[in-house]
Amino acid sequence: MGTFWSIFIILLVVLNIAGCIWLLWWTSKRRPGEPETTGHVWDGDIREYNKPLPRWWINLFYITIVFTVGYLIWYPGAGSFAGTSGWTSAKEHAADRAVAEAKIMAALAPFEGQPIDVLARNPQAVEHGRSVFAANCATCHGSDARGARGFPNLADGSWQWGRDPQAVLTSILDGRQAAMPPFAAVLGSDRAVLETGVYVQSLSGQPVDPALAAAGKPRFANVCAACHGAEGKGNPALGAPDLTDDVWLYGGDFDAIRTAIVKGRAGAMPAHEPLIGETRARLAGAWVWSLSHGDASTAGSGTAP
Known part of the structure; x- marks a missing residue:
């Protein structure tokens, strides 16, 4: 991957994560002047309140963001950054193939030569x-x-x-x-x-x-x-x-x-x-x-x- 596209993908990832954090912060509290309800009323007395999301719900979203950052540090996912684990799909494929080849060769051993x-x-x-x-x-x-x-x-x-x-x-x-x-x-x-x-x-x-x-x-x-x-x-x-x-x-x-x-x-x-x-x-x-x-x-x- 070229340097330009690597930087482009990293910036895109960072902006998306930052945007999610900002959106959660923005919707987690009531701002002055906001109406108590949305104005929707059903059956005469059932009103839809205009309230922030519950704190536990917001915290779950923050946890997923933390998990995302950790995942991108451990695994390759941010441009050409290889990740600290050293994992690649090619290595995993090679390992799986080696296991499969060993099984196949064991089955074919009686016919060798x-x-x-x-x-x-x-x-x-x-x-x-x-x-x-x-x-x-x-x-x-x-x-x-x-x-x-x-x-x-x-x-x-x-x-x-x-x-x-x-x-x-x-x-x-x-x-x-x-x-x-x-x-x-x-x-x-x-x-x-x-x-x-x-x-x-x-x-x-x-x-x-x-x-x-x-x-x-x-x-x-x-x-x-x-x-x-x-x-x-x-x-x-x-x-x-x-x-x-x-x-x-x-x-x-x-x-x-x-x-x-x-x-x-x-x-x-x-x-x-x-x-x-x-x-x-x-x-x-x-x-x-x-x-x-x-x-x-x-x-x-x-x-x-």
């Missing part, structure tokens, strides 16, 4: 993993882990970065950065982009113009095979997807393929180890693993839909 394929055979671990996934991963991959355009489906058998347990765990802990640069300038012309895109379509068995596909094959070999392989089957070490199956992260129609060639793609998954820790990452990985491997058949809602 276990491989995700082993955890996937434990229904309790899979159920915990489903909760971790729902809280941290479902925003991108969906509550059923089936993904969306630009976000991988984790419930099928296609794994861009490899399907072994360690690869899955590494994706969660360290994140992934999948970058495909634009290749329009490298290919040199719209015709070359067209031919290359049609050849990529043909790799997955889509009906295409054979002549265009044949013309695109050598272009693919010269430009794209370095990452996707000579046969287009991808390279998990680079995160280059298999182009011969029917799984398309951004769509398998020609327009989507052409956009990828011309503009490139940039997919990023953030590292989750700093966010959820290793044990919870393993549990989330176990639930994902169970979706495509079915190892936790008795896990109830933790199994694949």
Whole structure:
């Protein structure tokens, strides 16, 4: 908080307290010349008197003012003054979080360090993993882990970065950065982009113009095979997807393929180890693993839909 606003708030607080004190003093006694009654009369003889508030009532208000001053001295509430107690909402939140984290880690301790394929055979671990996934991963991959355009489906058998347990765990802990640069300038012309895109379509068995596909094959070999392989089957070490199956992260129609060639793609998954820790990452990985491997058949809602 800046100095100006701090002083402004302190002055505002002081003026409000002083105003309350003045108002109580002003209304606590009768002043000369004031009428005995307000002039209101009911039923002929019931009059409303004009008298100060009772002394005990006034004193209660003074006590609340004293309490207010003490509160503002003890707790932060007057501008940037931190208070003599040293209390902050951040410290209280951190303390509460530490208590909650200790309880959570105690509950997760039995699963610590276990491989995700082993955890996937434990229904309790899979159920915990489903909760971790729902809280941290479902925003991108969906509550059923089936993904969306630009976000991988984790419930099928296609794994861009490899399907072994360690690869899955590494994706969660360290994140992934999948970058495909634009290749329009490298290919040199719209015709070359067209031919290359049609050849990529043909790799997955889509009906295409054979002549265009044949013309695109050598272009693919010269430009794209370095990452996707000579046969287009991808390279998990680079995160280059298999182009011969029917799984398309951004769509398998020609327009989507052409956009990828011309503009490139940039997919990023953030590292989750700093966010959820290793044990919870393993549990989330176990639930994902169970979706495509079915190892936790008795896990109830933790199994694949």
